[in-house]
Amino acid sequence: MNSNKNSLLIGFTYDLKDDYLTKGFSLEDAAEFDTLETIDGICNALTELGHRVDKIGGAIHLTERLVKGNRWDIVFNISEGVYGIGREAQVPAILDLYSIPYVFSDVLVLALALHKGMTKHVLRDNGVPTAPFMVVNSVEELSGHNLTFPLFVKPVAEGSGKGIAPDSIVYDNNGLERVVLDRLNQFGQSVLIEEFLPGREFTVGIIGTANESEVIGMIEVKYRMNDNSGVYSYFNKTNYEEFIEYSVPEKKLFDACSDVALRAWKVLGCRDGGRIDLRLDNKGVPNFIEVNPLAGLNPVHSDLPILAYKAGISYNQLVDSILQSALRRIITPKK
Numbered sequence: 001m002n003s004n005k006n007s008l009l010i011g012f013t014y015d016l017k018d019d020y021l022t023k024g025f026s027l028e029d030a031a032e033f034d035t036l037e038t039i040d041g042i043c044n045a046l047t048e049l050g051h052r053v054d055k056i057g058g059a060i061h062l063t064e065r066l067v068k069g070n071r072w073d074i075v076f077n078i079s080e081g082v083y084g085i086g087r088e089a090q091v092p093a094i095l096d097l098y099s100i101p102y103v104f105s106d107v108l109v110l111a112l113a114l115h116k117g118m119t120k121h122v123l124r125d126n127g128v129p130t131a132p133f134m135v136v137n138s139v140e141e142l143s144g145h146n147l148t149f150p151l152f153v154k155p156v157a158e159g160s161g162k163g164i165a166p167d168s169i170v171y172d173n174n175g176l177e178r179v180v181l182d183r184l185n186q187f188g189q190s191v192l193i194e195e196f197l198p199g200r201e202f203t204v205g206i207i208g209t210a211n212e213s214e215v216i217g218m219i220e221v222k223y224r225m226n227d228n229s230g231v232y233s234y235f236n237k238t239n240y241e242e243f244i245e246y247s248v249p250e251k252k253l254f255d256a257c258s259d260v261a262l263r264a265w266k267v268l269g270c271r272d273g274g275r276i277d278l279r280l281d282n283k284g285v286p287n288f289i290e291v292n293p294l295a296g297l298n299p300v301h302s303d304l305p306i307l308a309y310k311a312g313i314s315y316n317q318l319v320d321s322i323l324q325s326a327l328r329r330i331i332t333p334k335k
Helices: 015-022 036-048 059-067 087-097 105-114 116-125 173-187 234-238 252-270 304-312 316-333
Strands: 009-013 050-057 076-077 133-136 151-155 191-195 201-207 214-223 242-246 272-278 286-292
Touching: 009 036, 009 059, 009 133, 015 076, 015 151, 036 050, 036 316, 050 173, 059 087, 076 087, 076 316, 087 105, 105 234, 105 252, 116 133, 116 252, 116 286, 151 173, 173 201, 173 272, 201 252, 201 304, 201 316, 214 252, 214 304, 252 272, 272 304, 304 316
Parallel strands: 009 050, 009 076
Antiparallel strands: 133 191, 151 191, 201 214, 201 272, 214 242, 272 286
């Protein structure tokens, strides 16, 4: 690999939203895929940083290119994948097979992080605060649960707020059975049920790997007066300019959230860049909600660039910081 950061040949793997909309996917089905604005934003940033960018596409396109003998110094991977519980790990698995380095987390992290229940098991066992929870595959499994209402219900392996709506907050067993059945039928996957965290909500941006990881910024998710849901749903995320306001929390809370977010990031083994979502419990303690090791990088609408901007970090600086973290991992000899 050529380690001169000004002359890297960077392969770029992604799933273009428009491609899937033409194949009959709905807007919600394609919510996790990236727009041309995002693809162009990343390509332009990498080019302006002095690199050569080769657009590859998703996992199938990648395999076709590899069979033809194409290789790259490093791959900038934002491919979310399409099918299966390990869909976000497919491109990294292929690249590992060919011994080609890539940006962002590895196969284990991406497969684990997509399953919200398994992620919470790992973090809870390592002492990271997270709300009591259970994962079910049928309504019958709700019998005799010992969780305290209100509860929050969502699909176990979706992103971009998919499956989260005002009725995700349930207050009794009848409501719980109804919403669980709805999500099971709608998404065809296990459902995560957790005790509802009533406090303020934050998303924390992190750059780096292991002990080099650092919080680069943070935003509080505040619901405007015209929102009566109080949940960061697919609808609210899509229409955030109308319903959501972002602000930077006060230092004491910033520090407390940073501590929990970094602990979660390191326990899970996340790499290079991403986000940790937190919410305060009824005692004001930050609790882990979700991790996004393949955080959206739309220059205008994605949370990670937004919180970076509020911290005085430009889009190009953000992309470069993520890339440089990967390069440090790759060129540093293993002990």
